[in-house]
Amino acid sequence: MSAINESVTNMIHSNRAKAPEEAASTDERVRKISPWRVLLDRPELGSIAGTVLVFVFFGIFAGGSGMFALDGVINWAQVAGYLGIIAVGACLLMIAGEFDLSMGSMIGFAGVMVAIPPMYLGWPLWASVIFAFVGSMALGALNGYLVVRTKLPSFIVTLAFMFILRGLTLVLSTGFANSTIVSGIGDKFTEDPVVSALFQGTTLHWLFSALAGMNLIEKLPSGDPVVAGLPKVLVWWIVMAVAAGFVLARTRFGNWIYTVGGDANAAKNVGVPVRRVKISLFVLTAFCACLFGVLQVADVGSAAADRGLQKEFEAIIAVVIGGTLLTGGFGSVIGACFGALIFGVVQIGISYTNIDSDWYRVFLGGMLLLAVLFNHYIRSRAAATK
Amino acid sequence: MADDYILELDDVSKYFGTVIALQGVTLRLKRGEVHCLLGDNGAGKSTLIKTLAGVHQPSSGAYRVDGEQVRFNSPREALDRGIATVYQDLALVPLMSVARNFFAGREPRRKMFGVIPVIDMNYANETARDKLAEMGIRVRDASQPVGTMSGGERQCLAIARAIHFGAKVLILDEPTAALGVKQSCNVLKLIHNARERGISVIFITHNVHHAYPIADSFTLLNRGQSMGTFAKRDITKEEVLDMMAGGTEIQSLVDELEGRAA
Numbered sequence: 124m125s126a127i128n129e130s131v132t133n134m135i136h137s138n139r140a141k142a143p144e145e146a147a148s149t150d151e152r153v154r155k156i157s158p159w160r161v162l163l164d165r166p167e168l169g170s171i172a173g174t175v176l177v178f179v180f181f182g183i184f185a186g187g188s189g190m191f192a193l194d195g196v197i198n199w200a201q202v203a204g205y206l207g208i209i210a211v212g213a214c215l216l217m218i219a220g221e222f223d224l225s226m227g228s229m230i231g232f233a234g235v236m237v238a239i240p241p242m243y244l245g246w247p248l249w250a251s252v253i254f255a256f257v258g259s260m261a262l263g264a265l266n267g268y269l270v271v272r273t274k275l276p277s278f279i280v281t282l283a284f285m286f287i288l289r290g291l292t293l294v295l296s297t298g299f300a301n302s303t304i305v306s307g308i309g310d311k312f313t314e315d316p317v318v319s320a321l322f323q324g325t326t327l328h329w330l331f332s333a334l335a336g337m338n339l340i341e342k343l344p345s346g347d348p349v350v351a352g353l354p355k356v357l358v359w360w361i362v363m364a365v366a367a368g369f370v371l372a373r374t375r376f377g378n379w380i381y382t383v384g385g386d387a388n389a390a391k392n393v394g395v396p397v398r399r400v401k402i403s404l405f406v407l408t409a410f411c412a413c414l415f416g417v418l419q420v421a422d423v424g425s426a427a428a429d430r431g432l433q434k435e436f437e438a439i440i441a442v443v444i445g446g447t448l449l450t451g452g453f454g455s456v457i458g459a460c461f462g463a464l465i466f467g468v469v470q471i472g473i474s475y476t477n478i479d480s481d482w483y484r485v486f487l488g489g490m491l492l493l494a495v496l497f498n499h500y501i502r503s504r505a506a507a508t509k
Numbered sequence: 510m511a512d513d514y515i516l517e518l519d520d521v522s523k524y525f526g527t528v529i530a531l532q533g534v535t536l537r538l539k540r541g542e543v544h545c546l547l548g549d550n551g552a553g554k555s556t557l558i559k560t561l562a563g564v565h566q567p568s569s570g571a572y573r574v575d576g577e578q579v580r581f582n583s584p585r586e587a588l589d590r591g592i593a594t595v596y597q598d599l600a601l602v603p604l605m606s607v608a609r610n611f612f613a614g615r616e617p618r619r620k621m622f623g624v625i626p627v628i629d630m631n632y633a634n635e636t637a638r639d640k641l642a643e644m645g646i647r648v649r650d651a652s653q654p655v656g657t658m659s660g661g662e663r664q665c666l667a668i669a670r671a672i673h674f675g676a677k678v679l680i681l682d683e684p685t686a687a688l689g690v691k692q693s694c695n696v697l698k699l700i701h702n703a704r705e706r707g708i709s710v711i712f713i714t715h716n717v718h719h720a721y722p723i724a725d726s727f728t729l730l731n732r733g734q735s736m737g738t739f740a741k742r743d744i745t746k747e748e749v750l751d752m753m754a755g756g757t758e759i760q761s762l763v764d765e766l767e768g769r770a771a
Contacts, residue, residue: 373627375616382613385602392600393614394585453604 166446167458169497173444173490174461177468185475193340194349195475203467204360205415207460209434210441211363212411214459215371216404217442220384220451221277223408225266226438228288230431233259233416235295238305238426248308248315252322256413262288263409267402277405285435293428309424323421325352356418360460363411368456380404384451440487441466444494465490514576515540515709516561516592516678521570523556530556533570534735536728538678543700543710545720547749548730554713557730558680561711562594563587591677597686599667603656607648610655611637611670640669644699661692665699672703679703680711685719697723721746 181190189195209226216223236255240246246254266284270277296305312323328351334340335348342348371377382390383400390397412431420426441462447454469487473480516538523531531553538544548554559565560572563581571578574590581587584594601610612633619629634651641648644665655663664684671679681700685693700710700723714720720727727744729736729752736752 373621373630375618375626375628378609378613378616378628381605381609382602385604386598386600389598389600389602390613392584392596394588395614448604452602 166453166455166498167461168446169494170445170458170461170465173465173494174468177465177472181468181472181476184478185472188475190472190475192349195471197350197354199467199471200464201354201356201467202471203464204354204356205419206434206437206441206466207360207463208356208363208418209408209411209415209438210445210459210463211360211367211456212404212408213435213438214442214445214447214454214456215367215380216408217439217447217449218371218384218451218454219380219401219404220387221270221401221404222281222439223263223266223405224278224281224435225262225284225288226408226412227431227434227436228285228292229259229262229409229412230416230419230434231292231426231428232262232288233413234420234426234430235292235305235428236413237417237420238308239295239299241311242305242307243299248311248318252318252417255417256410259409259413259416260406263406264402266409267405270405271398271401289428289432292430296426296428303428304425305427306425308420308426312421312424319421322355322418325350325354326358328352356422359414359418360463363414364456364460371456376400381452384453386452437466440491443498444490446494446498448498449495462494513539515574516711517571517573517576518557518561518567519571519573521560521567521572523553523560523565524568529733531560531567532733534730534733535738536735537738538709538711539725541704541707541709542725543704543712543723545724545727546711546713546730547715547717547720547727549715551732552730553733554730555682556733558594558682558711558713561587561592561680563592588674591675592680593671593674593676593678594680594682595664595667595671595684596682599663601655601663601667604654606652606654607641607658607666608633608637608651611640611651611666611673615674636673640673641666644669644702645695659692661688661695664688664692664696668696668699668703672706672708676708678709678711680713682713683715684712685714685716693719717746717750721749 233255240251241248269280331348335342379395379400442459444462445458514537518536520533563584617629617632618626621627637651684696726740728738
C-alpha cells in the first residue's frame with residue numbers, strides 16, 4: 124500500500140526537480156493540474172467561447188451584409204456598450220452575492236431626474252446631471268441599507284424598488300410633461316460644453332479622420348469617415364470595465380467582494396466589513412444605471428418612462444453568461460463584458476440575417492441556460508471536493 | 510501565581526433568559542499548554558468558547574487575560590489580545606484561492622506606481638505557501654482554490670492563519686469532528702506544533718481518543734457545570750471517558766446489547 128503511494132507521489136513529483144521529501148505523504152500530496160484545467164477554472168471561459176460562437180454564426184449568416192463593416196460594428200458595439208456599463212456594476216454586486224432588480228427602473232428614473240429640472244424648473248443641465256447621480260446613488264444606498272439591515276433577500280427588496288421607481292418615473296413625466304416622454308432636453312446637452320463633452324456623441328474624431336485619410340476605414344464620398352468617432356458610451360464602458368476589473372482583481376476591496384459573496388459569515392469572522400461592502404456595491408449599480416440613463420438621454424435627446432425596461436434582467440443574463448455564479452463568490456468583469464458583447468451582437472446581428480428577429484429572445488434564453496449549466500459544472504468541480 | 514495562567518475564567522456563569530448555559534465554571538489555561546475541553550452535546554462547550562472569544566459576555570464571574578480582568582465587547586477585541594478562535598466552519602471560502610483566504614480581511618498591500626494601493630499578491634502567495642509548509646502542508650500553488658483541499662488541510666489552513674496573525678491563544682472548536690483518522694492525526698500534530706512554538710491551545714472535542722494523546726490537562730463540562738480540571742498525570746483515558754456523560758451510558762448500552770441488562 125505505502126509502496127503504491129510512494130510510486131504515485133514520485134510520479135507526481137517527477138517533473139519537479141527539488142520536490143521535498145516530506146511532501147511524500149498521501150494526505151498532502153501535490154496535485155498536478157493541466158493547463159487545460161487551469162483554463163477551465165477561469166470564469167470567463169464560457170463567455171469567450173460563446174462570443175466566438177456567435178461571431179462564427181453571424182460570420183456565416185450575415186458575413187456579407189455589412190454587419191462587420193465599421194458602421195455595423197459601431198452599431199452593435201454601442202448596444203453592447205450600454206448593457207456593458209450596467210453589467211459591470213451588476214457583476215460586482217452579484218459576486219458579492221446580491222441582486223439589483225431596480226437597475227432598469229433606475230435608468231428611467233435617472234433619465235427624468237436629468238430631464239425634468241432643466242425643462243420645467245429652470246435648473247442648469249449640469250446641476251440636474253449631478254442631482255441625478257447623487258439621487259440615484261442615494262437610492263442605491265437605501266436599497267443596500269434595507270438589504271443588510273432587514274437581511275431580506277435583495278431579490279425582494281430591489282423588486283419593490285423596481286416597481287416604485289418605474290411608477291415614480293411615470294408619475295413625474297406625466298405630471299410635468301403631461302406625456303410619458305420628456306423631450307427637448309437634447310438641445311440643453313448641446314449647449315452645455317462640459318456635460319456634452321462627457322456624455323454626448325462621439326470622440327476621437329481626429330483618429331477616425333486620420334484612419335479614413337489613410338484609407339484604413341471606409342469613408343463617405345465626401346472623404347469623411349462613415350463613422351465620425353468612437354461613441355462616448357463605449358469609452359465609458361471601457362473605463363468602467365477596466366476600473367471594476369482592477370478593483371476586483373487587485374485591491375483589498377476586491378478581495379472583500381469575493382469573501383462576502385463566497386461566505387458572508389466567514390467574511391464577518393475574519394473582520395471584513397460585510398455591510399459596508401454590500402451597500403457600496405448597491406451604490407455602484409445605481410451609479411451604473413444612472414450613467415446608462417444620462418448617456419441615453421444625451422443620445423436620444425429625451426427622457427421616457429419606459430427607458431431601461433427589463434435591462435436589469437439583461438444585465439443579470441450578461442453577468443451569468445460571463446461566468447459569475449448566481450450564488451456569488453465567483454465571477455469576472457471581463458466575462459460580464461463578453462456577455463454584454465454577445466447581447467449586442469445577437470440583438471443587432473439578427474436583423475442583418477434572414478432569420479426572423481422574433482427568435483432573438485429564444486436565442487438569448489438558450490444562451491443563458493447553457494451558461495448556467497456550464498457554470499454549475501465549474502462550481503461543482505471547484506467546491507465539491509472535500 | 511496568577512501570572513502562570515494566560516487565560517482564566519473564574520466562576521463564570523452565562524444565562525440566556527431563563528436558560529442557564531454555564532454555571533460557575535472555572536477554567537485556567539497555563540502558558541504553552543494544550544487544554545482539552547470535553548463535554549457532550551449541550552454541555553455548554555459552545556457557550557464557553559464564545560465567551561472566551563468575545564462573542565458573549567459573562568453574566569457573572571471574572572475573565573482574566575494575563576492576570577488582567579477584561580470584558581470583550583466583540584470577537585475583534587479578543588483577537589487584538591491574541592485570542593484566536595477557529596470555529597467549525599473555519600471561515601474559509603472554498604471558491605477563493607488559498608492565499609486570498611489566508612489574508613482575507615487583512616490583505617497585505619503595496620503601492621502600485623507609488624499611489625494605487627493594491628494587494629501584494631506575490632507576498633500573499635509566498636507567505637501562505639511558507640506558513641502552510643511550516644505546518645507540513647505543501648501547496649504547490651497558493652492560487653488554487655481552497656475547495657480543492659481536503660478537510661484536514663483546510664483545518665490546518667485556518668489554524669496556520671490564526672498563528673500567522675499573532676495568536677497567543679488558539680481556541681479550536683472540534684477541529685477533528687469531521688475528519689478521518691489520518692487527517693485528525695495531522696491536526697493533532699499541528700496542535701503539538703503550535704504548543705512547541707509557545708502557543709497555548711484550548712482544544713474542544715467530545716472525542717477522548719483525540720484529546721488524550723495531545724492534552725496536558727482536561728476540563729470536563731456537563732450540563733453547564735465544570736466537573737473539574739485534571740492534569741494528564743492524574744487521570745487515565747478510561748476515567749476521562751467515564752466522567753463524560755457518555756461513559757456509563759455506553760457501558761450500560763453495551764451491557765444491554767450483550768444481554769447482561771440488570
